Structures are given as structure tokens and as C-alpha cells.
Amino acid sequence: MTEEDLKDFLEANKAEVQAQVKQRLIDGLLSSHKWTMSDQIGEVVSEFMKAEIMPEVRKYLTSEKSAILEAAIASTAQIGEMMTKEMVKRAAKNVSADSYSFRNVLQEIFK
Numbered sequence: 702m703t704e705e706d707l708k709d710f711l712e713a714n715k716a717e718v719q720a721q722v723k724q725r726l727i728d729g730l731l732s733s734h735k736w737t738m739s740d741q742i743g744e745v746v747s748e749f750m751k752a753e754i755m756p757e758v759r760k761y762l763t764s765e766k767s768a769i770l771e772a773a774i775a776s777t778a779q780i781g782e783m784m785t786k787e788m789v790k791r792a793a794k795n796v797s798a799d800s801y802s803f804r805n806v807l808q809e810i811f812k
Contacts (some may be wrong), residue, residue, distance in 0.1 A: 711718065731738075758773075762769065795802045 796806075797803060
């Protein structure tokens with residue numbers, strides 16, 4: 702290939718060569734700055750969440766405070782009831798006449 706052939710080839714493929722050069726430059730920049738960009742994007746997202754989203758979430762929760770409190774109290778009462786029922790079941794099992802624990806307790810009481 703002569704110098705003239707090379708010039709003709711480059712001129713004929715000028716657009717494709719420029720596109721490839723541009724793409725490789727972009728790829729190189731992205732590769733070189735990928736970690737920095739990720740960190741900076743993370744910071745921007747974090748700032749946005751703090752400044753824009755969290756205040757709105759707080760407003761919503763505040764407006765629903767009484768409903769949330771009622772649900773929490775109701776749940777707590779149900780948990781207490783469930784624990785009481787389970788404790789009664791276990792106590793009944795432990796004091797049944799054929800229970801090893803029950804026999805030991807009675808033996809200790811009536812020594």
C-alpha cells in the first residue's frame with residue numbers, strides 16, 4: 702500500500718475512523734474515571750435523599766402518627782395475649798399429673 706493509497710483509504714473512511722477514535726476516547730475516559738464517577742453519583746443521590754425524600758417521608762409519617770401508634774399498641778396487645786396463652790399451655794403441660802417436673806415439685810413440697 703502506497704502513501705497515496707493510504708491517504709485515499711483514510712479519506713474514504715474518514716467518518717468511521719473519527720467515530721472509532723471518538724468511541725475509544727469515551728471508553729477510555731469512562732474506564733479511567735469509573736470509580737470516581739460512582740462515588741460522586743452516590744454522594745449526589747445521598748444528598749438528594751436527605752434533602753428531598755426524607756423530609757417528605759417524615760411529613761407522611763407524622764401525618765399518620767396516630768394510626769401508626771394505634772397499630773403498634775394493638776400489635777403489642779396481641780403479642781402479650783399470645784405470650785400469655787403460650788405460657789398457660791406450657792404451665793399446664795408442666796403440671797400435668799404424669800409430668801416429671803410436676804412430680805419433682807410435689808416431692809420437694811411434701812418432703
